[in-house]
Structure formats: C-alpha cells, structure tokens
Amino acid sequence: MTSSRRPFREFDDSYDAESLRLARRVVRGLTMSMQHLVLAPGSRSAPLAYALREAEELGAITVHIRIDERSAAFTALGLALATGRPTGVVTTSGTAVGNLLPAVMEAELSGAPLAVITADRPEELHGTGANQTTWQQGMFAGRVRDEVHLEQSDILEGHLRLEPASRDDLMAVETQVGLLMRQATASSTTSAPGPVHLNIGFRDPLVPTGISSTQQALQRWARKPFLPAEESERVRTQQRVDDAALDTFRTVFVFGHDAPDEAVDLAQQLGHPILAEPSSGARWSDTGAVQGYRLLLQAPAGSPAAELREQVQRVVVVGRPTLTRPVQQLIRRGDVEAVQYAPRRLPWSDERLPRHRVHEIGPLAEFAGRAPAGWHEAWQEKGIAAQRLIDAALGEQEQLSSVRAAQFVAETVRTPLLLGSSSVIRDVDLAAALTRPTAEPGAAAVPVAAGAEPTRAEPRSADRGSADRGGEDRRIYALRGLSGIDGNLSAAAGVALHRQRRVTALVGDLTFLHDLNALLVPSTEERPHLDIVVINDGGGAIFDQLEHGEVARRRGNEKAVERFFGTPQSAEIEQLVRGFGHEYRRADSVEQLRAAVAGPDDRVGIRVIEVRTDRAPLRDFHAELAARAAEL
Incomplete structure (x- = not known):
C-alpha cells in the first residue's frame, strides 16, 4: 500500500539550486539545538555559507568566521565548553577537514559537544583526480559519538528527502541532522557527550539563484533555536544521608x-x-x-x-x-x-x-x-601551613618567577580564566589560593610573603563551583581531554564570544606561539574580549621538572636536553602582537602585572600581557620547596 500523504512543506524554495536547498535543511536541523557556529570559508562549503548567512539574518544562529581551520575548530570547542550545547565548525573539503582532528581529539576525551560539519565533493568525483578530493567519510571514526553522511545525489534517487512526509520523517535531512546533534549531548551511565561528524557531498551549482533579497526575506525558513531547560534531575545530597x-x-x-x-x-x-x-x-x-x-x-x-x-x-x-x-x-x-x-x-x-x-x-x-x-x-591546618610555606618561598625570590606570576594572575583576575596546558596549570595548582581575599581590581592585592595568611575567608558566593557553572564570574577552564598546547587561545576566544564579556587566558610562551592564528580575526568579525597573559621563559619549562631535568644535569647532556626537549625560542612577542593589530603590555614585576591586569571589565578587544621570566632556577626552587615540606 502506498501512502497518499503529500510532502510536509513549511516553506517553498523550489526555485533555488538544489545544493542551497539541501544546505537550508541542514541548518534547520542544526538550529534546533545550536546557538553558535564557526565557519572557515571555502568553495565546496559555499551552500552552507549562504544558508548560514540567511539564518543569521533571521536570528536563528550566530556565525563566527575564522581563516584557519584548526583555530576555527578550537574556537567552536571553547563555545561548546561555555554553552554546553552543540557548537558547529564548518569547513570545505580536502586538507581543511584534516585540520579539525586536534579539536575532535580534545572534544572526544573532554566530552565537549563539538559538531564538525564538512563539505565534500560528490561521490562521482572521488577517484577521478578532482581537486581537493579525499575520502572524508569515517575520517574521525572511533573519535566521534556518531556520524552521518548526506549525499546530494541521494535526493534524486529517493534515499534522502528535502520535503519530509511528516515532522519526524527519518529520511528527511532536517530530522537526521537534529538526531545527530542529540548524540553530541547525550549523557547517561552508558553515553557521554562528545563530538559528532556531519559530512555532506554537494554538487554544482554551489551558489543561489538570482532571487531578490526581498523575496528571500519573506521566506523566513530558519528555525529559532530550541533550547531545552537545564536538567533538573541532577542528584543532590539533599537526599538525606543517614x-x-x-x-x-x-x-x-x-x-x-x-x-x-x-x-x-x-x-x-x-x-x-x-x-x-x-x-x-x-x-x-x-x-x-x-x-x-x-x-x-x-x-x-x-x-x-x-x-x-x-x-x-x-x-x-x-x-x-x-x-x-x-x-x-x-x-x-x-x-x-x-x-x-x-x-x-x-x-x-x-x-x-x-x-x-x-x-x-x-x-x-x-x-x-x-x-x-x-x-x-x-x-x-596542614594545608594552611603548606600554603604559608609556598608563599614564603615565593616571597624570597628576587625576580618574578613563572610560579609567582601564575599564582598572582589566578588569585587576582575577576574574569573567567582559561589555564594553558603544560606548566601554567600546574603552577596554579601548586601555589594559588583561589579563595584568598584579594583587593578590588586596580588596588593592591594581598601580598605574598613570609607569614601572610593564605586563606580563612569565605569566597564570594558567585565564585563557588555550583550547578549553574555557566553563571560563574570566575570559572576556570582548561583543555584537559588530551592536554595539548594547540588551540588554547582559540578556545579562550570561544568562551569570550559566548559570554560577551572579558575572559583571561593564562598560557606559556610555546602554547601562545602554537596558536598564533587565534589572533587572526577577520576585520568583519567581532573581536573576542580577551586578555592573554603569556609567561615567557623562552621555551618549555615543564621538561626540566620531569626526569629530563635530571638527565640534563649529568655531564655533557645539558645542551642536548635543551635542544631536544627545552625547545628554546626567542620570538619577539610584542612585534607579533602589534602585527596582528592588538594591544600589547609588558610586565616584569608583580606591581607591573597588577597594573596590567587591572582595569574595567568592559574594555574591548584582545590584549596580550607578556611576563618575562627565567626557567633556569625553577628546578632548584621546586627541590627546595620539597625539602621544606619536612617542616609540615
């Protein structure tokens, strides 16, 4: 028996190129749960770009443009971490897709709902030597929660429907995309949130027909985001424990x-x-x-x-x-x-x-x-004694160290804070008393010196890690899924774009240099309000704190270990920052660092604050600190 039901049509764009019609249905499926999407421009992904432009004009989604695909993916990852919602990154075909892998790997192990949306050449062009053509289906297999491939030719053959038979037609593009986004946020004892992959084979033509903007505006085809309320079933300890x-x-x-x-x-x-x-x-x-x-x-x-x-x-x-x-x-x-x-x-x-x-x-x-x-x-009591010991050891240093700088920034800034991987987050873990009473921005903070009381005061209620983490003024973010140094600045930018307020990123010099393209924001785009504090000790300090530091102290090994592990660098960060058109400041003391991070929260754009330190004394400092622990 055949159904007499006619297609379920909410809008009519039959006048347009089929690639654009497919792209609109994809975007409708995305906007049921997605607030933000990051686009790295390309030719094969053009139908999605045009559809996203229309959807943004209709208020259905916010689109951010980035030039570098890896930076775009980590920006989307930061948005996903900040919102808890699926966040998309769109690329064209070819090597552009390969640049998404680091962010997918991080999202897999951090449980971030990153949706990678890749445009592909149609299947009939694969194996013909067509430009920018590679096998993208299954490229992220084993690292994504689910993946869907949509092939434009399937529409003609009846395996894929643009006009669904009903609202929940499983063969309809919109339904398939919406169900895929659900997989990105599914959370239970048997499933965890994580990345998903949507690959779409588009055929020429890839541009819209000559419809006028007035007719286009009347279509109003895009869905406004459907954002369900936060889960309220979270188990709380108000369930009395006897x-x-x-x-x-x-x-x-x-x-x-x-x-x-x-x-x-x-x-x-x-x-x-x-x-x-x-x-x-x-x-x-x-x-x-x-x-x-x-x-x-x-x-x-x-x-x-x-x-x-x-x-x-x-x-x-x-x-x-x-x-x-x-x-x-x-x-x-x-x-x-x-x-x-x-x-x-x-x-x-x-x-x-x-x-x-x-x-x-x-x-x-x-x-x-x-x-x-x-x-x-x-x-x-022992913890307070240990904190006092750490404070005293830092107070005895003649020059500003990376540990002291990290402690000061973490304790002082009043913004959400992203901690870079490698040494920085470990320095904060060791030394920062995050509940220490601090002065208001612009005033002197509690000094770190022998005898300074680490913490007895209650933190402000907004500081506490509560169920509504998205409302915290000082939440700490970190990419700990794989703890890579790539993409940290871009992720911080993503957090800032969602929060629409200033965010601070505290990173090492190699982490900063590894993600320089995060500073490359197209002139048409909103610049994230971001302070980037770079602790520049001229290389990788973490290796000296590991076994490699001991090897370096053996006769004849120092230069080899420095070359193969220390990765020394002498980049002029000020020139790099000013070349990208951003504000730069230098801080060589706690007082200068205090002045640099102080200021109104409504300042706009990207600022980079460089803190020059020496990593050579760090191993001796940590050894001395461990020896003093005998007093505890």
Missing part, C-alpha cells in the same frame, strides 16, 4: 577536571577533606578545599604531613585528576581503597579503569563513610 547508618573512615575526596558538583556537597556533609585541581570546580567550595595539598602529598617520610597522609584509608576520585604524580600515587597505594564517582559515562575511560565505579550518591556515601573527629580539620 549518618547513623554509615561507618567511619579516614577518606579524602580527590577532585579532578570537570568534577560533578554534587560530590562537593557530599564531602562537606560527611566531613572529609577535599583535594581539588583548579579546573575541577571544587576549588571554590565554601568550606575551602585543602590549600597546598600537593606539598602535603610530597612531604618526606617521617614528617607530620606524611604521617597524616599515611592515615588515609579510602579515596573518592571525582572527575579526572591529571596534574600531579603524588595524587596518582595516593590513589594507587596498595593499602588504600579507591572508587571513581561516575554518575554518567566518563568520556575518557572504559571498563579497564582499575578503580571501581560508583554511579549514585547513596552508595558513594556508604563507601566514604563518616569522617572521624578532627580529620577534616587536621588536613585544613
């Missing part, structure tokens, strides 16, 4: 990157100490995470801090801790039981994860148990 039914254990909660918020409440309710990485969201907890925790975990055997550390019986891991070996050593200790809190599928792990998974708050509370009297207080 303390009388819980055993007593000396447990610590380790919070890694992107930790679920409800676990903070549980740790506080049960009275356990919190060891929190900067991008975990738990560093802002209103009882205060343990300051200087890394130094406590490094304290030598026989010290009071080591004795406290040895008392740990159980560890609850929340999020993904990636920054320090002492944390991993604690989790893997043979006499310690460890579980991973995973209320939804973790994008970065599989069943081979040695830690037992706990999916719900109730069983997690049973595992953690109640803290014995004084357990939390002991960690807090």
Whole structure:
C-alpha cells in the first residue's frame, strides 16, 4: 500500500539550486539545538555559507568566521565548553577537514559537544583526480559519538528527502541532522557527550539563484533555536544521608577536571577533606578545599604531613585528576581503597579503569563513610601551613618567577580564566589560593610573603563551583581531554564570544606561539574580549621538572636536553602582537602585572600581557620547596 500523504512543506524554495536547498535543511536541523557556529570559508562549503548567512539574518544562529581551520575548530570547542550545547565548525573539503582532528581529539576525551560539519565533493568525483578530493567519510571514526553522511545525489534517487512526509520523517535531512546533534549531548551511565561528524557531498551549482533579497526575506525558513531547560534531575545530597547508618573512615575526596558538583556537597556533609585541581570546580567550595595539598602529598617520610597522609584509608576520585604524580600515587597505594564517582559515562575511560565505579550518591556515601573527629580539620591546618610555606618561598625570590606570576594572575583576575596546558596549570595548582581575599581590581592585592595568611575567608558566593557553572564570574577552564598546547587561545576566544564579556587566558610562551592564528580575526568579525597573559621563559619549562631535568644535569647532556626537549625560542612577542593589530603590555614585576591586569571589565578587544621570566632556577626552587615540606 502506498501512502497518499503529500510532502510536509513549511516553506517553498523550489526555485533555488538544489545544493542551497539541501544546505537550508541542514541548518534547520542544526538550529534546533545550536546557538553558535564557526565557519572557515571555502568553495565546496559555499551552500552552507549562504544558508548560514540567511539564518543569521533571521536570528536563528550566530556565525563566527575564522581563516584557519584548526583555530576555527578550537574556537567552536571553547563555545561548546561555555554553552554546553552543540557548537558547529564548518569547513570545505580536502586538507581543511584534516585540520579539525586536534579539536575532535580534545572534544572526544573532554566530552565537549563539538559538531564538525564538512563539505565534500560528490561521490562521482572521488577517484577521478578532482581537486581537493579525499575520502572524508569515517575520517574521525572511533573519535566521534556518531556520524552521518548526506549525499546530494541521494535526493534524486529517493534515499534522502528535502520535503519530509511528516515532522519526524527519518529520511528527511532536517530530522537526521537534529538526531545527530542529540548524540553530541547525550549523557547517561552508558553515553557521554562528545563530538559528532556531519559530512555532506554537494554538487554544482554551489551558489543561489538570482532571487531578490526581498523575496528571500519573506521566506523566513530558519528555525529559532530550541533550547531545552537545564536538567533538573541532577542528584543532590539533599537526599538525606543517614549518618547513623554509615561507618567511619579516614577518606579524602580527590577532585579532578570537570568534577560533578554534587560530590562537593557530599564531602562537606560527611566531613572529609577535599583535594581539588583548579579546573575541577571544587576549588571554590565554601568550606575551602585543602590549600597546598600537593606539598602535603610530597612531604618526606617521617614528617607530620606524611604521617597524616599515611592515615588515609579510602579515596573518592571525582572527575579526572591529571596534574600531579603524588595524587596518582595516593590513589594507587596498595593499602588504600579507591572508587571513581561516575554518575554518567566518563568520556575518557572504559571498563579497564582499575578503580571501581560508583554511579549514585547513596552508595558513594556508604563507601566514604563518616569522617572521624578532627580529620577534616587536621588536613585544613596542614594545608594552611603548606600554603604559608609556598608563599614564603615565593616571597624570597628576587625576580618574578613563572610560579609567582601564575599564582598572582589566578588569585587576582575577576574574569573567567582559561589555564594553558603544560606548566601554567600546574603552577596554579601548586601555589594559588583561589579563595584568598584579594583587593578590588586596580588596588593592591594581598601580598605574598613570609607569614601572610593564605586563606580563612569565605569566597564570594558567585565564585563557588555550583550547578549553574555557566553563571560563574570566575570559572576556570582548561583543555584537559588530551592536554595539548594547540588551540588554547582559540578556545579562550570561544568562551569570550559566548559570554560577551572579558575572559583571561593564562598560557606559556610555546602554547601562545602554537596558536598564533587565534589572533587572526577577520576585520568583519567581532573581536573576542580577551586578555592573554603569556609567561615567557623562552621555551618549555615543564621538561626540566620531569626526569629530563635530571638527565640534563649529568655531564655533557645539558645542551642536548635543551635542544631536544627545552625547545628554546626567542620570538619577539610584542612585534607579533602589534602585527596582528592588538594591544600589547609588558610586565616584569608583580606591581607591573597588577597594573596590567587591572582595569574595567568592559574594555574591548584582545590584549596580550607578556611576563618575562627565567626557567633556569625553577628546578632548584621546586627541590627546595620539597625539602621544606619536612617542616609540615
């Protein structure tokens, strides 16, 4: 029996080129859930560009143009991290698609809903030597949650429909695209958000017909974004935990990157100490995470801090801790039981994860148990002592170091902050007391010197990592999926574009140089309001803190290690920045850095603040700090 139903048509553009008609249906499917899209211009993707122009004029989506595809992809990734919604990046065919891979890899392991939308040559041109033609289908296989290929020739053959038979016609372009976007944000114990791939084979002609702009405006074909309310079913610890039914254990909660918020409440309710990485969201907890925790975990055997550390019986891991070996050593200790809190599928792990998974708050509370009297207080007191020790060591330095600069910026800026991969985020993790009382912007901040009180004050309520992370004024972002140094500036720009306010990126010199194209903003486009603080120590400082630094101290190895690992550079950052047409400032002291980052939040455009430091003394500084930990 054949259906007598006629096609379900909401608008008529039958006058136009078929490639444009296909592109409009794709955009309709995108705008059901997408607010932002980043386009890197090209010829084969022209139908999408024209359709996006129309959709933007109709208020259905915001389009950002970037010249470099890798930068475009990381800008979209930053937008996805800031919004939690699918965010698209559109490219033409060929090597343009290959430039998306680094961002896809990061999105895969960070659970970011990045939608890569790639224009392709039609299938009949593959294998003919046609320009910019390569096999793009499945290019990101194994790294995306799902992928869909739409071939324009399938419309003629009846395998793909522009005019659906109903609103939910599975053969319709719009429906297929909408369902693909759902896969980007699906979150449960069996699925995690992540990247998706939409590949589209367009046939010539790739430009619209000569319809007048007045007729075009009357079409009003684009959908306004349908943005569902945030999930309200998130398990909270207001589901009362019966303390009388819980055993007593000396447990610590380790919070890694992107930790679920409800676990903070549980740790506080049960009275356990919190060891929190900067991008975990738990560093802002209103009882205060343990300051200087890394130094406590490094304290030598026989010290009071080591004795406290040895008392740990159980560890609850929340999020993904990636920054320090002492944390991993604690989790893997043979006499310690460890579980991973995973209320939804973790994008970065599989069943081979040695830690037992706990999916719900109730069983997690049973595992953690109640803290014995004084357990939390002991960690807090030792943490304050460790922070005071770190502050004193930094206060004794004659010149501004990268650690001191990172500490100051993280504690002082009143904007969302993206921390670059490599040394910078580790310096913040070690030294920054994010709840330390600071002066208002433009005034003197709390000095770091011997005897300075690290933190006892409550943070402002807006600072706390809460369920509504998007509303935080000082949320900390980081690309910890793969922790690469590529794309950090572009991601920060994406965050700034969504928030429509100033964002600060704190990065090292190699991270900055690796993403210079983030400074290349077309003159037609809105410039993100972005402060980029570059700690320039002339190369890669992190390698000296690893085993390679010890090798470099062996006779005859120093130059080889510096060449093959240190990657020394002497780029003139000021000239580069001014060449891109942005503001530049230099800071060689805390006072100059304070003046540079101070100022009104409504200043516009991109500013780069360069902090020149010397990485040579860093290994000795860290060694001395570890030796002083014996006092804790």
